[in-house]
Amino acid sequence: MNFTSKQAVPWIKNLEPYNGGKPISEIASRLNLSEHQIVKLASNENPLGMSPKVKLAISQELQKVSRYPDGNCTVLKKMISNFHGVSSDQIFLGNGSNDVLDCLARTFLRKGVSAVYSKYSFAVYGLATISSGANSIIAPATENLEHSLSAFISSISGDTRMIFIANPNNPTGSYIKENEIRSFLRHVDKSILVVLDEAYCDYLEGTDFTNSIQLLKDYSNLFITRSFSKAYGLAGLRVGYGIGNKDIVSVMNSIRQPFNVNYLAQIAAITALEDQDFIIKSKLLNKQVMRELIDGLSTFGIRCLSSRGNFVLANIGENFKLENEPAGVKLFESLLSLGVITRPVRNYDLADWLRISVGTQEENRDFLNILPQALDLMAKDDNSN
Ligand SMILES: Cc1ncc(COP(=O)(O)O)c(C=O)c1O
CATH class of the missing domain: 3.90.1150.10 (Aspartate Aminotransferase, domain 1)
Known part of the structure; x- marks a missing residue:
């Protein structure tokens, strides 16, 4: 055969x-x-490109790409840890935040369990869930196509292991406020991992801005993902990260590809974080x-x-x-x-x-x-x- x-x-x-x-x-x-x-308004990239400081930094490091990168992303992890006030072992680096979402699914989902996500939310949740063998449960959205957190709660079934929520959401742009996220987390059983995908959070402003990182202290079942592809302008270099409980991060590190964040991406992300x-x-x-x-x-x-x-x-x-x-x-x-x-x-x-x-x-x-x-x-x- x-x-x-x-x-x-x-x-x-x-x-x-x-x-x-x-x-x-x-x-x-x-x-x-x-x-x-050609005018491209299709992939939510930063129209300004990358920071000029990043451009300079990566151009000065080009000759080093013949060496393998630091597989542990030590310096970048340190930078992110200082930036958010979390410890380095709470940070998981990925080849874009898609890689982080995929590693979450490969680590914690399998046949016989399910993941919940909203009807109008980022396509990769479905891809990652289904390719892991798990079932998808689609939570209905509101009339305005927004996330309904109560629909998320009522969609949870006995075998649910993960919930994906994009905030702000793609493709709708809708946003859930901090107090609603807090109350949602109170209602979700601690045995279910809540993945809060904040790829677009750098565009938020105003008093309702969720500092979700501080919620990590109270909710060990919360995992936050961030991206350098949007406001930071590094979509082509592929770098993103997740922050969560160090136990979760540690097991994810055991299945990721050894050098999943390339050298220039690490240099670019370090420099980009410095240029607020x-x-x-x-x-x-x-x-x-x-x-x-x-x-x-x-x-x-x-x-x-x-x-x-x-x-x-x-x-x-x-x-x-x-x-x-x-x-x-x-x-x-x-x-x-x-x-x-x-x-x-x-x-x-x-x-x-x-x-x-x-x-x-x-x-x-x-x-x-x-x-x-x-x-x-x-x-x-x-x-x-
Ligand atoms: C909501 C959301 N999450 C995650 C991603 C993935 O971004 P990246 O893998 O480039 O970090 C995107 C990309 O469009 C997105 O819209």
Whole structure:
């Protein structure tokens, strides 16, 4: 018998590969344009790129990539431990926070147990859960597509071992306040690990900002994940981390890949953490451009959900009724044909919606200038079908 895909573990047979934002290079070559003519608002990256200090630091370290990196990420762990006031052995480093989520699932989930996550939340929770052999339990969302913590609680079953909550959430941008998270943790049995995914927390501000790290003292079943891919602008280097009880971290370390955070990623993350002015600047820009984006979309009758991340979820189908295809998907295609990459969210069962990342002011203006043409194209295509 030949070795074929039929020998794959049966529980992954309906899984589909993660579909990320389309790369600029692919669209530029498809449209015969140069890369700088493409506007990418698809993957919630920092439109300012990385901090200039990080750029300098990694350029000075290039010659060292012939050596293996420190597999324990000692210096970076120390930096993160000082930054958050936790001990180094509470920190788990990953090749992006996706790697941390995957290691959590591989360590604690298996056939016969389940994980709970919300209907409209980050696709990797499903990927990690299902590939571990565990069952997914989908907690229904509120009418506004937000997380309902009471629905999470009532979704927990006797075999539930893990709960994933993104805060702020992707793709909706919704946010849960500190007091609600606290009360939720009080209601969850301590035998269930609550994973609070805070990939977008660097964009938060205001008095309702959750300092979730301090909750770790009271809840040994809380595990927080953070990312350097968003506000820190290091998506291409792949570095993220988790903070939790040291016992949990220790067992996860025994199954991770030996050098899962590469050398340049470690240097970049260390330097990026030191440059908090860059985060403040990025946050300010995000706030201003998000306002312009929401206002601009509203002039076309397009409503967005209120977002605490660096993206908005726009309801295209509400004002644009198409006969043949859901409006979110169709607008994504029309924009793509004009060199603007956004993110369709059909995989979240939100085919009438479109997720748009907050870019620079210039990228945002380009997007809003192209939008009328894309809307016309969308309507024409629909009529010609
Ligand atoms: C909610 C959420 N968590 C985690 C991630 C993964 O980020 P990374 O693996 O780049 O750290 C993303 C990426 O889009 C995300 O939206």
